[in-house]
Amino acid sequence: MALLESGSIEDRQKVIKQIGDACEEWGFFQVLNHGMPLDLLNKGFANSHEFFNLPLEEKLKCKHPKGSLPIPAGFMNDMISKGVPDAKEMMFIYSETSFGARFNLWPEKPANFRLDVGSEIVNAATKTGLHMLGLVSESLGLPNEHLPALANAKPRSDMFYFLYYPATPDNPNAVGSTKHTDGNILTILAIDNQMPGLQIWRGEKWLPVTPVKGAIIINVGDVLQVWSNDKYKSVTHRVVNSPTKPRFSIPLLLGPGHDFVIEPLVEFINEDHPPAFKPFIYKDYLLARFKNKNNTSKDAPEISIDYCRV
Numbered sequence: 224m225a226l227l228e229s230g231s232i233e234d235r236q237k238v239i240k241q242i243g244d245a246c247e248e249w250g251f252f253q254v255l256n257h258g259m260p261l262d263l264l265n266k267g268f269a270n271s272h273e274f275f276n277l278p279l280e281e282k283l284k285c286k287h288p289k290g291s292l293p294i295p296a297g298f299m300n301d302m303i304s305k306g307v308p309d310a311k312e313m314m315f316i317y318s319e320t321s322f323g324a325r326f327n328l329w330p331e332k333p334a335n336f337r338l339d340v341g342s343e344i345v346n347a348a349t350k351t352g353l354h355m356l357g358l359v360s361e362s363l364g365l366p367n368e369h370l371p372a373l374a375n376a377k378p379r380s381d382m383f384y385f386l387y388y389p390a391t392p393d394n395p396n397a398v399g400s401t402k403h404t405d406g407n408i409l410t411i412l413a414i415d416n417q418m419p420g421l422q423i424w425r426g427e428k429w430l431p432v433t434p435v436k437g438a439i440i441i442n443v444g445d446v447l448q449v450w451s452n453d454k455y456k457s458v459t460h461r462v463v464n465s466p467t468k469p470r471f472s473i474p475l476l477l478g479p480g481h482d483f484v485i486e487p488l489v490e491f492i493n494e495d496h497p498p499a500f501k502p503f504i505y506k507d508y509l510l511a512r513f514k515n516k517n518n519t520s521k522d523a524p525e526i527s528i529d530y531c532r533v
């Protein structure tokens with residue numbers, strides 16, 4: 224991304240085209256010189272290590288009672304997919320401008336968690352995410368501000384996860400995040416120490432994403448797939464645990480307005496490309512996905528964006 228600031232107009236166009244090609248072809252890409260200060264990311268991971276290393280009783284102090292919320296906030300260690308527990312723990316935070324901010328639960332330890340994470344880091348990551356969305360907007364031939372403006376309908380639905388995938392020496396096949404697509408617009412993902420484990424589904428097999436030092440990973444979510452009328456792909460991915468090393472990651476799921484109607488944008492509809500999706504209210508989709516995730520039955524159907532197809 225350094226070329227965006229310092230390069231020629233042609234350099235800038237080259238970077239924008241690379242972003243567009245990656246969104247179309249892979250749904251995932253990595254970015255260097257992304258503008259998210261590395262010291263803030265380090266501070267985020269320092270807080271994450273300290274929090275997840277606390278005794279379980281301490282972490283459970285910021286867990287919402289089951290069923291008390293439409294969508295969870297705070298600590299979670301009992302996520303389950305099709306009857307199999309996810310081998311991970313999570314601290315789930317809504318950004319200050321999100322509809323869910325009032326549900327946040329903050330740990331007492333680490334002492335600075337709320338200040339460091341809740342304000343400074345979340346705000347910087349949101350800014351980086353909106354900046355990336357502006358470039359994605361350009362890559363679709365739209366003005367830079369177009370998609371960020373659509374994303375900005377209040378109240379927002381951004382979600383911020385702190386994820387911890389423990390080492391699983393007794394289970395070499397442990398899966399911390401089971402296969403899914405992201406339901407939001409764009410995900411901005413930081414991975415501590417370039418730990419492997421993230422895989423994307425491509426060509427009928429799992430391909431590893433190998434994190435580059437200092438890079439953040441960006442991936443297309445379902446909403447961007449709908450807005451672009453299937454041009455950009457929200458790609459299925461998962462995370463497998465390591466038998467020897469714990470893994471820490473921090474994704475920001477940049478979402479649209481909670482009450483916003485999502486549908487293919489007119490710019491991507493023409494005779495050859497009629498609307499591929501029916502309009503839907505974002506929160507309805509979000510809630511359906513969460514309910515589905517909490518359905519512990521092995522035969523639960525998977526709610527994906529395909530449910531919204533015409």
Ligand SMILES: O=C(O)CCC(=O)C(=O)O
Pocket residue numbers: 384386400405412414421460461462472473474
């Ligand atoms: O931990 C990761 O690297 C990715 C997690 C993920 O895919 C998600 O939370 O949606």
Ligand SMILES: [Fe+2]
Pocket residue numbers: 403404405460
């Ligand atoms: Fe994901």
